[in-house]
Amino acid sequence: MALSNLQKYILNKGLEGRAKTVIKAVLKKFYAAKKNQPKEEDQLNIITKSVERLIKKGLVKGIGVKTKEKWFVKEVILTKKGLKKAKELLGQQQELPFIKKISVKGGPHARGRQGVSGGKK
Numbered sequence: 001m002a003l004s005n006l007q008k009y010i011l012n013k014g015l016e017g018r019a020k021t022v023i024k025a026v027l028k029k030f031y032a033a034k035k036n037q038p039k040e041e042d043q044l045n046i047i048t049k050s051v052e053r054l055i056k057k058g059l060v061k062g063i064g065v066k067t068k069e070k071w072f073v074k075e076v077i078l079t080k081k082g083l084k085k086a087k088e089l090l091g092q093q094q095e096l097p098f099i100k101k102i103s104v105k106g107g108p109h110a111r112g113r114q115g116v117s118g119g120k121k
Contacts, residue, residue, distance in 0.1 A: 001057065003089075006030055006050045011059065011086035014078040021063075023075045024051075051076055059085055 003011070009030045013022045027047050031037045038046065051073055054060045059082035062073035078086060 001085075003085075004050060006046065007054055008089055010050065010054060010076065011078065011082060011089060014060065014076065014082065015086040015090070020078040020083065021075050024073065027051075048073065054082070058082075 006027075010022060010027060013026060014020050024047065028043060030047075031043050037043070051060065051062060054076070055062050055073075058079060060076040060078055062071065063075050063077065064071055064073040066072075
């Protein structure tokens with residue numbers, strides 16, 4: 001299951017807390033380090049949609065207020081499935097924005113295992 005960077009951030013923040021809960025205000029900090037931040041209103045909409053998608057996937061539970069038309073989620077709690085996914089994400093290696101170099105034929109790594117003996121003589 002593919003998760004966005006914001007969804008991964010939500011799961012990791014939930015893993016940090018002792019009660020496995022995250023208040024929605026803490027999730028705004030995701031955009032603090034970004035250079036091109038969306039507008040304040042857009043940030044809330046994006047966070048809300050990400051939380052709702054995580055709820056649909058069964059990774060978190062939402063706690064909030066229900067009106068006639070919709071839910072207003074104030075905090076999220078990791079489910080067992082979400083806890084497992086968050087721990088799995090911590091084990092994954094982070095992707096770095098490096099450009100992969102193409103190895104040159106005959107380079108230092110192209111020789112293989114020359115000079116390594118296969119066993120006793």
